[in-house]
Amino acid sequence: MPANRQVIVVHYHELWLKGGNRRFFLGKLIVALRKALEGIPVRRIGQPSDRILLEFGEGAQLDEALARLARVFGVANYALARRTDRDLEAICRAAWEEVCGEVFSSFAVRTKRSDKSFPMRANEVERRVGRYLLERLREAGRNVRVGLDAPELTCRIEITADDALIYARKILGAGGLPANTAGRVLCLLSGGFDSAVAAYKMMKRGAHVSFVHFYGAGARPGESSLHVARELVRHLTPYQFTSRLYLVPFEPIQREIVRRAPERYRVLLYRRMMLRIAERLARRDRALALVTGDSLAQVASQTLHNLVAVGAAVQLPLFRPLLGEDKQQILAVARQIGTYAISAEPFHDCCPLFLPRVPALHCSAGELDTAEALLDLEELVRRGVAATQLERYRWTAGRVVPVEAVRAIPASSSGSA
Ligand code: ATP
Ligand code: MG
Secondary structure, eight states: OOEEEEEEEEEOOGGGGGGGGHHHHHHHHHHHHHHHTTTSOEEEEEOOTTEEEEEEETTOOHHHHHHHHTTOTTOOEEEEEEEEOSOHHHHHHHHHHHHTTSOOSEEEEEEEESSTTSSSOHHHHHHHHHHHHHHHHHHTTOOOEEOSSSOSEEEEEEEOSSOEEEEOOOEEOOOSOOTTSSEEEEEEOOSSHHHHHHHHHHHHTTEEEEEEEEEOSOOOTTOBSHHHHHHHHHHHHHHHSEEEEEEEEOHHHHHHHHHHSOGGGHHHHHHHHHHHHHHHHHHHTTOSEEEOOOOTTSSGGGSHHHHHHHHTTOSSOEEOTTTTOOHHHHHHHHHHHTOHHHHTSOOBOSSSTTOOSSOOSSOOHHHHHHHTTTSOHHHHHHHHHHTOEEEEEEEETTEEEEOSOOEEOOGGGSSOO
């Protein structure tokens, strides 16, 4: 494959903290980079010292590559770099091309010599390139100065054994830890803003997230929450490359709760049934924990008492990564990752159906156990799991595709797995 003169320099940082596991995390990061860039001709992925260099073949769509890299966890920052010969004049010219279109009032040049055979010391390169840039910028009528302490723009030069890399426009990466390094969890995804953000936060720390969505019936066409849940899962899949979405029809269970339990406990009992079914699916999915988008005291069902009482329905660990976050913070993340617009679509949620007029605010687990006394919990869970459908999605060559047609969960796995 003929070489492209541009490379992308990828920096990571947190992986350094991982001591003996560094190789594992780095290996996973390389796998993630390869998958993210699938379909774009990558010629080589090099790892000189503490960074990763992506070299491309002729005709590679580098803008597309840069856009895809924004969703690779484990990347601290990255930049498209110009590659030149190891020659000061060529470096100066490339540095000029790199900075001349940028707006800034102070700048600095930083040089790294990963190959010490280069005849000039790093600070000498910095001084010479800096002077060259300053002169040309001034000639172009630009009012700029060199600012070594807090430059608005830093032009970076890396001299390797074969060539020199020059870049000035660092792009902030997604941060976190590489995808699929932590194990699997199952997230209860409502279609609202919070649970999608909760899933994202778990993914960002390396968890692989499966999703379960409970939907109501009776919505008019176009109002169902199903398309919102699907759209959210599709949107989040590029971060982890594959996703499973379990879809559970919930209205029959809600009707049963409405019929047989005191009104003020309804929402809490819906949540407990969701958790019980999710727990069963999680065991089938080999997920180690459940995740919800609860945030402390956000609504009546999320007072501390109610969260504890609801959570008592399951044995599997239940993580609530948004517990201590304000709604504004949650919405800011939703906007940043692009789930906001999807969750903002109108949809018919299963829970407003049969809402209590005065919900209970401070329940204990015992109180909810009593409220459930007339329900056949095991039978409801069994029916919920039996009616569940599974969809799979996969990120491939830059888009998310469904892996197979919707199919029901095999009857054999609907018992206590
Ligand atoms: P979100 O919290 O995602 O904005 P919401 O506000 O509609 O959605 P809440 O009433 O706050 O949901 O529910 C708390 C949590 O319970 C959700 O974050 C989600 O994890 C879970 N949950 C609620 N409804 C559903 C549902 N229909 N399917 C799956 N999970 C749900
Ligand atoms: Mg919420």
